[in-house]
Every structure is written in C-alpha cells, then in structure tokens.
Amino acid sequence: MKPRAARTQRRTRIQEENEERILEAALEVFSTHGFRGATIDQIAEAAGMSKPNLLYYFRTKEDMHRLLMDRLLETWLAPLKEMKPQGDPLAEIRSYIRRKLEMARDFPRESRLFANEILQGAPRIVDALEGPLRELVEEKAAVIRQWSRQGRLAPCDPYHLIFSIWATTQHYADFDVQVRAVLGEKRGGEGRFEDAARFLDQLYVSGLKPGQGV
Amino acid sequence: MKPRAARTQRRTRIQEENEERILEAALEVFSTHGFRGATIDQIAEAAGMSKPNLLYYFRTKEDMHRLLMDRLLETWLAPLKEMKPQGDPLAEIRSYIRRKLEMARDFPRESRLFANEILQGAPRIVDALEGPLRELVEEKAAVIRQWSRQGRLAPCDPYHLIFSIWATTQHYADFDVQVRAVLGEKRGGEGRFEDAARFLDQLYVSGLKPGQGV
DNA sequence: CGATAATTTGACCGATTGGTAAAGATTACA
DNA sequence: TGTAATCTTTACCAATCGGTCAAATTATCG
Structure with a gap:
C-alpha cells in the first residue's frame, strides 16, 4: 500500500528514515539545478535508492519540491519574526542581520533552493x-517605521531596508562560488562570514543611527 | 554550408538577423529556467523558427549559452571599471550603485542569467x-582601501563593500517576483527603483562617511 | 536568366525524462 | 510462526531531450 496520503497516520521507522534521506537528497539536487534541471534519477542516486523505490515515497517530483518549500518557508521567516518592537532598534536589526548571515553560512542549500525558485x-x-x-514584512515594516517616528532609528524606507538585509546576507549562500572566487584562497576561508558580519554591522549601524541621512 | 566557424567572415543579413533573434530568445529562456532547465525547442519557439533551423546557426545549446555569457561578462564588469580612483570616494560609490541599479532595472534578464549560472x-x-x-575586484579593492587610508572614506572591508553593492542592486532583478509580491500593487510600481536608489544612497553615504564606524 | 551558395524544413535518431505495473523480498505483529 | 502489510526491484512505457540528415526551398550574384 502506498504510504503517503492513503494511510491512517502510522509511520514506520523505515518510512521515516527513507523520507528523510530522500528530502535530504532532493534538497541537494534541487538547490544546485533548480526544479526543471533536477532529475528524479539524480535524487534517487543521491539518496542511495532506486528510482521506483523513491517514487514509492513521493509520487511525483513536484511532491518532493512542494514539501521542501513548505518546510523551508517557516525556517525562512523565523529570523524576521524574532525582531521585537520593544527591543533596541539598532540591536534588533543587528541581530536580525546576524541570524540571517548564520543561516547563509549553515544552510546554504536551503538559501539556494529558495533563490532558484x-x-x-x-x-x-x-x-x-x-x-x-x-x-509578515508589512508587520515588521510598521515596527521599523514606528522606531523611526520615535527618533530611535534614522528615517528610512522599511521595505527596502529589509530587502537590503535579505540581499546582503543571502548573497553569501547564493553567490558563494563567486564570493570564493573573488576572495581567493587566503581571504576566502571560513573567516569570510566573520568579515562579512563585521562589515555589515558597520554599514547598517552607521547608516541607520538616528540623526543620519534623510 | 554551416555559417559559424566554417566561414571567411562574411555575414549575411539573414545570418545577422537570425543570430540576434536566437540570442534574444535564448536570453529569455535561459534566464528563467537556467541552462539545464531550458530546452532548445523552447528557444526555437521563442525565436519563431524550427529547431533544426536554430541549430543551423548554433550547433549546440552550449554554444548559445557560452556566447551569451561572454557578451554578458563585459557588460557586467563595465560599471565597476568606471569607478575612478581620482574621483570623490563617496560620489564614485554612489554612482556605481546607481549604475548597477539601472542595470537591474533595464537588463533584469541578463542579471538573472548570471545569477542562475x-x-x-x-x-x-x-x-x-x-x-x-x-x-578587476582586486584592483578596485585597492582603490577603496587607498581612499580609506587617506581618510576620505570610512575604513571598511573593500571586498565585502563590493559584494554588498552587487547583492543589494541585483536583488531587484533576481528577486523581482518577491519584491513585487511584498510591495504589492501600489508600492510595487516602477517607483520601486527610485525608492531603492534613495534608500541605498542613504545607507551607503551615511555608513561610509569618513569618521564613521570602526 | 542560370547556377551556386545559403537557408529552411520534415523526418528521424538514440538517450534521457517522469512515471507505472507487477512480482518479489522484507518487516511487523498477532 | 504464520501472514498480512510494507517495502524493493526488474522491466517497462510514452514523451521529451539534444542533435543529425538529406532533401527542398530561397537568396545572391555574374
């Protein structure tokens, strides 16, 4: 009997293990080739099982992709959700940037999966x-605008502020090949994330300190 | 006789026109599906010609992609090349950002082609x-470092400065769908590029003014 | 005009694609 | 232990993939 959808909720150990192995493999393949560029054979091989066996757990390629995207979206929104209105504006933004940068470092495949899509x-x-x-962005934009209105943050377009944070942090996952090519071997080690954190800290803290700019 | 490579340089009017039509179509398809996700049939249809006819001008899918990438790279590096050491640091960076943002607005497909790759x-x-x-980046990084050393620019990591400019500007082309989804209809019109320009101006000018940050 | 080169087409190729059918092997559980 | 449900495999399918071929058509130019 097919496991997914046609079952009363019990999940076998084997089922649990294999679905996880498949999703792991699918993440790997989808994130480096995009949906159309990825093949079920590739994913099956990466998961160490035959294609029909894989298709026993996920009936279609889209099923795998959909589940990955659903899971991803929660993870993706979490760091922004953590930004609290009652905190210190600059500190909140700083730690939001740090969290996003850590995600780029620790979950580059997830970032690329999202970017591809x-x-x-x-x-x-x-x-x-x-x-x-x-x-979510609308909610947080209102918070940022409120901070600016209270004079605790330089007035700025909250939407484009958020875009710029997404862009600068995810860049280190999505464009990793380019970053490492440009930095070379000596500068391109794991230290690049700390360097990036330092630079972004400086840029945003100086750029958003109340009393700055228009 | 095959036109490419096996010819003594003469290029027919038809040849010129069709190659351009094909490259235009290839740009469209490659930029939205990536190399593996794009098919020759798709490109041929977008170019309004039969597949064998297309393959008469470009022998393989890779040939099309390679030519596009070669052309792109020059265009891509041009804005950074224009950054002159003898100019005013903040003004040079500002106009570099503006040029990159204009490219994101006017050539989003080229940006996405590059991003996909x-x-x-x-x-x-x-x-x-x-x-x-x-x-090129190494050269310009040296220029930026020199500016900082001369006290005309806040000390900062020049590589990550350049990365952040790439990221924030190209974001408006590569993640356009997301940007428009978040901004909605009223905020997401063509004005978004001007808003972005304003925000980035503020961020970078305040963030990089000499005397700021570390 | 005629002829030669350039262009276009339809028919086709083997490989790969996403996915299926059914039988065999293994597991869980009464 | 028996057996029913779960899991895996082999063999296969039609559709699509990148690309070829030869014949038909069109443009160029003396």
Whole structure:
C-alpha cells in the first residue's frame, strides 16, 4: 500500500528514515539545478535508492519540491519574526542581520533552493509570497517605521531596508562560488562570514543611527 | 554550408538577423529556467523558427549559452571599471550603485542569467570569475582601501563593500517576483527603483562617511 | 536568366525524462 | 510462526531531450 496520503497516520521507522534521506537528497539536487534541471534519477542516486523505490515515497517530483518549500518557508521567516518592537532598534536589526548571515553560512542549500525558485518566477510558491511573507514584512515594516517616528532609528524606507538585509546576507549562500572566487584562497576561508558580519554591522549601524541621512 | 566557424567572415543579413533573434530568445529562456532547465525547442519557439533551423546557426545549446555569457561578462564588469580612483570616494560609490541599479532595472534578464549560472555552481564561467572578475575586484579593492587610508572614506572591508553593492542592486532583478509580491500593487510600481536608489544612497553615504564606524 | 551558395524544413535518431505495473523480498505483529 | 502489510526491484512505457540528415526551398550574384 502506498504510504503517503492513503494511510491512517502510522509511520514506520523505515518510512521515516527513507523520507528523510530522500528530502535530504532532493534538497541537494534541487538547490544546485533548480526544479526543471533536477532529475528524479539524480535524487534517487543521491539518496542511495532506486528510482521506483523513491517514487514509492513521493509520487511525483513536484511532491518532493512542494514539501521542501513548505518546510523551508517557516525556517525562512523565523529570523524576521524574532525582531521585537520593544527591543533596541539598532540591536534588533543587528541581530536580525546576524541570524540571517548564520543561516547563509549553515544552510546554504536551503538559501539556494529558495533563490532558484524565486529566480525562475516562483511558480510554486507565489501564493506564499503574496500571503504570509508579505503580511509578515508589512508587520515588521510598521515596527521599523514606528522606531523611526520615535527618533530611535534614522528615517528610512522599511521595505527596502529589509530587502537590503535579505540581499546582503543571502548573497553569501547564493553567490558563494563567486564570493570564493573573488576572495581567493587566503581571504576566502571560513573567516569570510566573520568579515562579512563585521562589515555589515558597520554599514547598517552607521547608516541607520538616528540623526543620519534623510 | 554551416555559417559559424566554417566561414571567411562574411555575414549575411539573414545570418545577422537570425543570430540576434536566437540570442534574444535564448536570453529569455535561459534566464528563467537556467541552462539545464531550458530546452532548445523552447528557444526555437521563442525565436519563431524550427529547431533544426536554430541549430543551423548554433550547433549546440552550449554554444548559445557560452556566447551569451561572454557578451554578458563585459557588460557586467563595465560599471565597476568606471569607478575612478581620482574621483570623490563617496560620489564614485554612489554612482556605481546607481549604475548597477539601472542595470537591474533595464537588463533584469541578463542579471538573472548570471545569477542562475552562479547559483548552479558557475560550471561554465568559473574561469572568468577566477580570472578577469577577480582581478578587476582586486584592483578596485585597492582603490577603496587607498581612499580609506587617506581618510576620505570610512575604513571598511573593500571586498565585502563590493559584494554588498552587487547583492543589494541585483536583488531587484533576481528577486523581482518577491519584491513585487511584498510591495504589492501600489508600492510595487516602477517607483520601486527610485525608492531603492534613495534608500541605498542613504545607507551607503551615511555608513561610509569618513569618521564613521570602526 | 542560370547556377551556386545559403537557408529552411520534415523526418528521424538514440538517450534521457517522469512515471507505472507487477512480482518479489522484507518487516511487523498477532 | 504464520501472514498480512510494507517495502524493493526488474522491466517497462510514452514523451521529451539534444542533435543529425538529406532533401527542398530561397537568396545572391555574374
């Protein structure tokens, strides 16, 4: 009997293990080739099982991708959710940047999976973008605007502030090949994330200190 | 007789036109699906010609991609090349940002083509990254460091400064779908580029003014 | 015009794609 | 231990992939 959807909730040990192995492999393959560029054979091989066996757990390629995206979205929104209105504005933004940078360092494949999907027109998550994501950003934008109004943060466009934080941090995961090519071997080691953190700290703290700019 | 490579340089009008039409179509398709995700049939249809006809002008899918990437790289490096050591540091950086932002607005497909390639491991342009790109960045990083040493710019890591400029500007092309989803209809019109320019101006000018930060 | 080169087409190729059918092997559990 | 449910494999499918070929068509130019 097919395991997914046609079952009363019990999950076998084998089922649990294999689904996890498949998702791990799918993350690897999807994140480096995009949805269309990835093949089930590739994923099956990466998961160490035959293609029909894989398809016993996930009926289609889309099923795998959808589940990955669903899981990802929560993880993805979490750091922004943590930004608290009652905290110190600069400190809140700083630690948001740090969290995002840590995600770029520790979960580059997730970042690339997301980037691939957006880059290719987000056909499979456009709803999430226009729904939960947009609402969360709107909420946090209001918080940032409030901070500015209170004179605790330089006045600035909160949306583009958030975009710039996404861009600068995810860049280290999505464009990793380029970053390492440019930095070379001596500068491009693991220290690049600390260097990036230092630079971004400086940029944003100086750039957003109240009393700065328009 | 095959036109490419096996010819003594003469290029027919038809040849010129069709090659351009093909490259235009290839840019469209490659930039939205990546190399592996794109198919020759798709490109041929977008170019309004039959597949064998397309393959008469470009012998392989890789040939099209390679030519696009070669052309792109020059365009891509141009804005950074324009940054002059003898100019005013903040003004030079500002106009570099503006140029990059204009490229994101006017050539989003080129940006996405590049992003797709990097994201998927840059298998077809890794040489360019480690060669010309790296050298140019090294040169300009030296310029920036010099500016800082002269006290005309806040001391900062020049490499990560450049990365952050790439990231924040290209974001508006590569993640366009997301940007528009978050901004919604009223905020997401063409004005988003001007808003972005304003925000980035503020961020970088305040963040890099001499006497700021570490 | 005629002829030669350039262009376009339809028919086709083997390999790979996403996915299925059914039988065999293994596991869980009464 | 028996057996029913779960898991795995082999063999296969139609569709699509990148690309070829030869014949038909069109453009160029003396």
